Amino acid sequence: MHRMLNLSHLLQHEIDDLYSAEEQIIDALPKMIGMATSPELQKALNEHLKVTREQKKRLDRVHQLLNKEYKKEKEKNKSILERLFGSGTKCKGMEGLIAEGQKMMSEDMDPQVRDAAIIASCQKIEHYEISGYGTARAYANQLQHAEVERLLQTTLNEEYKADDLLTVLALQKVNLDAENAGDTAVEGNGRDAMRESSSSKAGIRKTASARGAAKKSAPKKKSPAKNTAKKKSNA
Numbered sequence: 001m002h003r004m005l006n007l008s009h010l011l012q013h014e015i016d017d018l019y020s021a022e023e024q025i026i027d028a029l030p031k032m033i034g035m036a037t038s039p040e041l042q043k044a045l046n047e048h049l050k051v052t053r054e055q056k057k058r059l060d061r062v063h064q065l066l067n068k069e070y071k072k073e074k075e076k077n078k079s080i081l082e083r084l085f086g087s088g089t090k091c092k093g094m095e096g097l098i099a100e101g102q103k104m105m106s107e108d109m110d111p112q113v114r115d116a117a118i119i120a121s122c123q124k125i126e127h128y129e130i131s132g133y134g135t136a137r138a139y140a141n142q143l144q145h146a147e148v149e150r151l152l153q154t155t156l157n158e159e160y161k162a163d164d165l166l167t168v169l170a171l172q173k174v175n176l177d178a179e180n181a182g183d184t185a186v187e188g189n190g191r192d193a194m195r196e197s198s199s200s201k202a203g204i205r206k207t208a209s210a211r212g213a214a215k216k217s218a219p220k221k222k223s224p225a226k227n228t229a230k231k232k233s234n235a
């Protein structure tokens, strides 16, 4: 069993954990971009991939700054610290989040629904990073590492920005498209029911009023997908 000797060791551990997290994100993002359909979502993820590569470099700088400071101490405790902060550190949290996201994306789903799922997965990842960087920044502040704190704050701001952008994308477009994709399926079932029933007009009215009620709770919803579905049922 190794011990965390003080807060600077905890900070180094957090930095190594975040480094591993960023590396895993850099590996995973291209696959997520490849599975996304919305051009806006693809653009946002591509942008964040570039940002993430810079974040990894920023962590290298943090590492250098911390190593300089703790070099003497490191020599003294070499065997312990090597085990603690060796290159073998893998962020299990990020590994789990990415695995969960990839499992979800491999499910059979409508492309619009998958986009919503991709955003959900990415926001879990962002929130994990926000937590890790927030903690590390607080440690750096406590330890009066002004430069390290500044570097971590820069990345933290970028993670918040990425998270906010995904929220806007989800609320303004992707979730609505995912909801409409569901509408088409409901309408399909309705048509099947109509075929079986002799009173097809009653069936139409029922479906329309149900959709009207749903519309009230989600205003300003009008998309080409929905219009196409409507035309099909009218034909």
Ligand code: FE
Residues within 6 Å of the ligand: 022, 025, 052, 055, 129, 159
């Ligand atoms: Fe990041």
Ligand code: FE
Residues within 6 Å of the ligand: 017, 090, 091, 092, 093, 094
């Ligand atoms: Fe972790």
Ligand code: ZN
Residues within 6 Å of the ligand: 048, 052, 125, 126, 129, 159, 162
């Ligand atoms: Zn991020």
